[in-house]
Each structure stands twice: as structure tokens, then as C-alpha cells.
Amino acid sequence: xxxxxxxxxxxxxxxxxxxxxxxxxxxxxxxxxxxxxxxxxxxxxxxxxxxxxxxxxxxxxxxxxxxxxxxxxxxxxxxxxxxxxxxxxxxxxxxxxxxxxxxxxxxxxxxxxxxxxxxxxxxxxxxxxxxxxxxxxxxxxxxxxxxxxxxxxxxxxxxxxxxxxxxxxxxxxxxxxxxxxxxxxxxxxxxxxxxxxxxxxxxxxxxxxxxxxxxxxxxxxxxxxxxxxxxxxxxxxxxxxxxxxxxxxxxxxxxxxxxxxxxxxxxxxxxxxxxxxxxxxxxxxxxxxxxxxxxxxxxxxxxxxxxxxxxxxxxxxxxxxxxx
Numbered sequence: 001x002x003x004x005x006x007x008x009x010x011x012x013x014x015x016x017x018x019x020x021x022x023x024x025x026x027x028x029x030x031x032x033x034x035x036x037x038x039x040x041x042x043x044x045x046x047x048x049x050x051x052x053x054x055x056x057x058x059x060x061x062x063x064x065x066x067x068x069x070x071x072x073x074x075x076x077x078x079x080x081x082x083x084x085x086x087x088x089x090x091x092x093x094x095x096x097x098x099x100x101x102x103x104x105x106x107x108x109x110x111x112x113x114x115x116x117x118x119x120x121x122x123x124x125x126x127x128x129x130x131x132x133x134x135x136x137x138x139x140x141x142x143x144x145x146x147x148x149x150x151x152x153x154x155x156x157x158x159x160x161x162x163x164x165x166x167x168x169x170x171x172x173x174x175x176x177x178x179x180x181x182x183x184x185x186x187x188x189x190x191x192x193x194x195x196x197x198x199x200x201x202x203x204x205x206x207x208x209x210x211x212x213x214x215x216x217x218x219x220x221x222x223x224x225x226x227x228x229x230x231x232x233x234x235x236x237x238x239x240x241x242x243x244x245x246x247x248x249x250x251x252x253x254x255x256x257x258x259x260x261x262x263x264x265x266x267x268x269x270x271x272x273x274x275x276x277x278x279x280x281x282x283x284x285x286x287x288x289x290x291x292x293x294x295x296x297x298x299x300x301x302x303x304x305x306x307x308x309x310x311x312x313x314x315x316x317x318x319x320x321x322x323x324x
Contacts, residue, residue, distance in 0.1 A: 147172030156186030
């Protein structure tokens with residue numbers, strides 16, 4: 001089977017160039033009309049008569065061919081332009097041939113439940129907004145947006161039957177002592193899907209770091225799925241006018257695995273001043289088969305300890321390691 005490759009934009013550009021060529025040919029034909037049709041009368045001798053007859057015949061032939069070309073040229077340009085449009089329309093249709101059908105199926109379900117039947121949830125765009133839930137049958141949850149000043153990060157959207165949970169947004173920073181915690185990761189699909197990762201805690205300019213968001217759980221009654229990782233590191237603490245200690249934020253807990261799936265790793269604590277406090281997040285637990293998630297590390301500059309590891313599966317799996 002032979003393959004055909006077409007570039008619609010090149011065809012459209014060629015059609016535009018041919019229009020300029022046609023305009024130039026028409027101007028040349030008009031300029032040549034009189035010199036080729038207004039010949040001087042032939043002399044009395046036979047040679048002059050033969051030459052005049054030859055040139056006259058050539059002129060008539062040129063004019064006939066020019067008239068045919070003048071008719072054919074705009075037709076060819078029109079056909080080329082239509083071909084470019086047809087190829088462009090075919091590419092647009094082949095890019096998503098079932099989109100119209102999917103929209104028709106989703107419309108009544110979306111109106112009744114607020115979420116589509118098939119499709120991914122929308123990512124949040126407003127500060128601290130939650131990600132949209134994925135399709136009831138298939139689709140990933142949308143990601144939560146980062147929080148504004150002193151605002152928690154948005155939670156990730158949940159999946160339906162099959163899909164991954166959305167990631168939680170990063171917590172907003174603060175010039176005081178209470179920055180925003182990270183958003184929780186979305187729950188994974190009931191049948192297949194992983195929980196979303198939690199967002200990192202916000203950074204503080206005063207006394208303490210923000211708290212990392214918890215990782216999303218795997219599908220609550222599902223068969224396969226791993227728990228989401230704990231929310232990044234907890235927010236980093238920093239001194240403000242030399243007042244007190246700046247604690248690192250607590251790492252987010254790892255999400256629990258589903259029936260077959262490992263728990264997520266806990267988030268690390270944020271960095272603070274020497275001697276400050278910041279605890280690593282706990283690792284998520286496995287259920288039937290799977291490994292427990294490792295605990296997050298404590299504040300490396302202070303006295304915070306690592307988070308505990310998650311439990312291994314009842315039938316098979318190892319427990320997660322304790323964070324450092």
C-alpha cells in the first residue's frame with residue numbers, strides 16, 4: 001500500500017503563489033496582444049508572403065493557447081486551494097475522530113453529576129483551587145493549584161473507575177508563622193489507578209514551616225493501585241528579625257495502597273534553623289499484597305525525627321523503612 005503525505009499549509013502557500021503568477025501572465029498577454037496581431041502587410045514576393053503567413057499563424061496559435069491557459073489557471077488554483085482545505089479538514093477530523101461522540105455522551109452525565117463519564121479532570125487555575133474529578137468510567141483527576149498567601153494548596157481531583165488521582169498543590173507562603181499546608185493528592189481509580197502525590201507545604205518567613213500535604217490513597221475498594229507519595233517536603237522555615245526558631249514543616253503522609261499495591265513514601269520534613277523541629281511523614285500502608293511506603297526524613301538541621309514506615313501487605317510485602 002502506497003502512503004501519501006501532504007502538508008496543507010504548503011499547498012495553500014503554493015496556491016497563493018500561483019495566483020500571482022496568473023496575474024503576471026495576464027499582464028504579459030495583454031502587452032503581447034498588439035505586437036503579435038498587428039503585423040505589417042506582406043511584400044509582393046513569395047518569400048515575404050510565406051514569412052508573414054508563418055508569423056500570423058504563430059500569433060493566432062499563441063493567442064488561442066493563452067486563452068485556454070487563462071481559463072485553466074484559475075480553475076487549477078481553485079482546485080489546489082480546495083485540496084489544501086480538504087487535507088486540513090481531514091487532519092482536524094483524524095486528530096480526534098470520536099470527540100463529538102464523547103461530548104454527546106458526557107453532556108447529560110456532566111449535567112447530572114458534575115463530572116464527565118470519560119475524560120480527565122481539569123487542572124485548577126485559581127490559587128488554592130481543587131483539581132476537577134476525572135471521568136466516572138475513565139480519566140485522571142486534575143491537579144490542585146498552588147495556594148496564595150497563607151492559603152492551603154488545592155487538593156488533587158479523584159479518579160473514577162480507572163485513572164490516577166491528581167497531585168495536590170503547593171501551600172502558599174507566609175510572612176508570619178502559619179503558611180499554607182500542601183494540598184492532598186487525589187484518590188486513585190476504584191479498579192486501576194494510583195493516588196496522587198500531595199503538595200509541598202508553604203515556606204514561612206517567621207517561626208515555622210508549612211505542613212506537607214498528605215499523599216492520595218489508592219482506590220478505596222479497588223484491586224490495583226499504589227498510594228500517592230507524601231507531599232513533597234514540608235515548607236522550609238526561616239528566621240524573621242531573629243525571633244525564635246524556624247521549624248521545618250512536617251512531611252506529608254504517604255497514601256495507602258489498594259488491594260494490590262504499595263503504600264506511598266512519606267514526605268521529608270522541611271529545613272529549619274539548627275535545633276528546630278520538623279518530622280518526616282509516615283509511609284503509607286499496603287493492604288493485601290504490596291510493600292509499605294518508606295517514612296520521610298526528619299529536619300536535617302534540627303531535632304526532627306524520620307517518619308515511620310508503612311505496613312506491608314497481609315499476604316505478601318515488606319514494611320517500609322523508617323525515615324532518617
